[in-house]
Amino acid sequence: MQYEAVIGLEIHAQLLTDSKMFCGCSTKFGSEPNTQTCPVCIGMPGVLPVMNKKAIEYVIKTGLAVNCNIAPYSRFARKNYFYPDLPKGYQISQYELPLCEGGYVEITDNGASKKIRLTRIHLEEDAGKNIHEGTGNYSLVDLNRAGTPLMEVVSEPDIRSPKEAVEFMKKLRIILRYIGVCDGNMEQGSLRCDANVSVRPSGQKELGVKTEIKNMNSFKFIEKAIDYEIKRQIKILNDGGRIIQETRLWDSDRGTTESMRSKEEAHDYRYFPEPDLVPVEVEQSWAEKIKAQLIELPDSRRNRFISQYGLPQSDTEILTSEMPIAEWFEKAVKLGGDPKAVSNWIMGEFMRLLNEENKQIDECALKPEQLVGLLKLIDKGIISGKIAKTVFEEMYRTGKDAGEIVKEKGLVQITDESAIEKAVDDVIAKNSKEVERFKAGDENLLGFFVGQIMKATRGKANPKIVNELLRKKLSAHTA
């Protein structure tokens, strides 16, 4: 039988606020355990939470970026359960009345675009971390992360394949990074994802029994885990079995999902409205203000790059994948750089160098005006395209301007015909054997001669003049 997978994702994104959701503690990652805590986020007796307005603003911003309805009235609730990393014994979250509802994210798969609808986006606080290390009969708790603002994006079950799930997650990540609400770092856990997966016979409307998969901390694992889970479910059904509703954990070492707890064992979280906080009221004017701050989003910027600069789709995908890249590109173009040339440099040499060092575009010294300077040197014929690559790398490493590097290293192109002519004559004189073969019809040897001349001029001879002179001389030689 043919089966169809039905997938919905729940994505947790740590917000890039300086302070925690309900207290003034720093949200910095990687500090000494329990150094970023206070009576409030430790859950001391008698403390009260106070909302971080910035976090609410970030969720509204996200909601606006993915076409949600922003609730004029929403509320926090308590989700009750016991765990050592949860200092109050409850997590402050949202339940009945989330900040955002509806909306969608558009993904492209094999060139076709598809809308993945969203159920809701809500705000909650993160838990701390239990640390199990050493041989002692104990565990340790680090509450630095406890109370960090966490945004949960819940999709409708509109996803049909592991690949679509990854595309959705990637697209959401780009948007979140673009609008500056989350750094999208999956390794450090600032972007995490759970998947609800079920299968049903193709054509059937009714949904199958779903399982929830947790603990997938990379795109690769999302794809693998969902793929494994779909196959596992299909095998059970084909064998005449039944799917059990349960929570499963992805085990990346074994490449399988393992049962964590069944529906019967599921927690009763006893949600109820958080009495220590007043409801969140989002006035129209506030939402408007946030909307006005919202910069151009990746999709519309990409379309604009195509129409305004005449760039191919493939270029614009990369140029708009991160806001700093798009900003860098546009700045270079505004300073007079040819759009396609700038794009080529970014996608080629620049990306290569950045990837080598695992750096972001806004973390390096190279400025857009410096690339434009380099392009001008090429246009004016002062340096060759080949030399330009060396100059670019030097600019990238040292932050010096192209002109300065060219001058320092004596890389100015030789355009003086008489100087080149001498080099051409020398090469022809020294390689009589090759000249004979060329004359006999081995036209491929032209490249050899060019190479020899370039070597002699340390790459600085204008290739166009070299070619012209070489052809002229060789044919003259023949005659």
Added chain:
Amino acid sequence: MELFDLTISEAQAAIEKGEITPTGLTRAVFKRIEAVEGRIKAYVTLNGEHALMQAKEAEHRREKGDRTMLLGIPVAVKDNMCTEGIRTTCSSKILENFIPPYESTVTGKLKEQGYILTGKTNLDEFAMGSSTENSGFFVTRNPWDVERVPGGSSGGSAAAVAAGECIAALGSDTGGSIRQPAALCGVVGLKPTYGRVSRYGLIAFASSLDQIGPITKNVRDSAILMNVISGHDKYDSTSAPLPVPDFTSVLGQDIKGMKIGIPREYFIEGMDKEIEVCVKNAIKTFESLGAITQEISLPHTGYAVAVYYILATSEASSNLARYDGVKYGYRAKGKDLMDMYMKTRAEGFGAEVKRRIILGTYALSSGYYEAYYKKAQQVRTLIKQDFERAFETVDAIVTPTSPTPAFKAGEKTADPLQMYLSDIFTISVNLAGVPGISIPCGFTSDNLPVGLQIIGRHFDEETILKIAYAYEQDTEWHKRKPVL
């Protein structure tokens, strides 16, 4: 007159005239504590040495011209408000050795105003109870008859004020925990409007009902303490961003022509006859002062106790989850995490606290939430509307504070439901969020104090203070002292 019997305003005047010093006053109060505390047991923790240092500091501040509102005044604080560096137990074994690393907003304000902390007073564990018999440590006794309870949960604070073991005190009130013990001990207790006083640092019982307020020897002191503790706090989002009036400025104003409502639902079949007589006499006094009294109805009163025990226990079941043995407080040894959790909470909490956690957990459980918690919230709204409607026609409402005078220790402990009814007249006020004050209005034939409750509109503590003061000026009840 003994120094320990002074009120805040009297002590201030005596200090100002140079008749006494903060140190002298503090010594007098501690001498009194020494003399009677063995019989009353109002305090969980005494702050003796530190209090004398605070008195010295108050004197230095005075010399520099400081005239803050509580400079040099010995005040007791209920042991559910966090005091930095001073043990705060909530009268629970689970917090027996807990020393807060931070100061509650309210005690911080008292400090700013130069108070002297006499000590932390006993309460029913986590403020759950009406007699202090649920304290994890010991029962506080009523200064008017040490065989009897002082009421609760702020029984320690009320008994300390009545016995002269402090000049004034702070309590907290979730369903009557300031007003009922004030009534049973013959002192003045005010529960402010929900949101008037910051709850930051008050160890939560039921967050949507808890409110800190003063327990004092007279109405003026109540107004003085209200001036100190009221106001918006950026650390408590449920505190109201409203300006705070000078509550003493209305004292002495005429109450002629004011409309006072008498809710018929509060004068029920089978209520204590002597209490009924005292309250009816008080109503006559109001009439003689020119107030217009009229019968009103608060039709949903009968549901208040049921609604309260669903909402308060639901919130408590969540608020008390943090006492898990992981971070602070009592921790039992267990063979694994779950075992440690269960033993810690089984051994650390007393029977009443566990009863309420179980009740609240049940009320919030999936499948029961709609029938209990949600329904109770809806009825709470109806109770609130009862008051709103009543206040369209009257300026204040007068009722008895407690259906009985102080009862004997052990009399009601076997029957929790009977105990819950002690708060039958005070609970609605918390559910509606309105302010209420209890003042002495007579004595029974056994010489036990009787309390009168005056209820006002949201954020209109001024009116109830004004009426209470007018009554107090016309009567002598507040001047009687227990013989100890």
